[in-house]
Amino acid sequence: MSNKKPTMNAYIVNKNESTGDAFWTKVGVLFEHEDDKGFNLVLTPGLSVSGRLVIRERKPADAQAEE
Numbered sequence: 465m466s467n468k469k470p471t472m473n474a475y476i477v478n479k480n481e482s483t484g485d486a487f488w489t490k491v492g493v494l495f496e497h498e499d500d501k502g503f504n505l506v507l508t509p510g511l512s513v514s515g516r517l518v519i520r521e522r523k524p525a526d527a528q529a530e531e
Contacts, residue, residue: 471496473522474505478515494519 470493478487492507507513 468495470494470506470522472503472519473526474507475518475520476513476515477518488518491517493522 472494
């Protein structure tokens with residue numbers, strides 16, 4: 465499937481050690497390869513990344529926010 469729009473969002477998830485709460489920060493998007501055998505992960509420019517990387521399906525609101 466050829467898809468010129470991102471199909472998923474990428475987040476870094478960090479845990480607050482004192483409260484145990486997880487903080488999700490969007491750090492990029494994924495694009496499927498045309499042969500359905502891989503993805504390109506495009507990270508936000510200038511981003512310093514540490515923590516757990518989580519990939520999630522995009523919601524309709526995600527696409528609207530980027531238009």
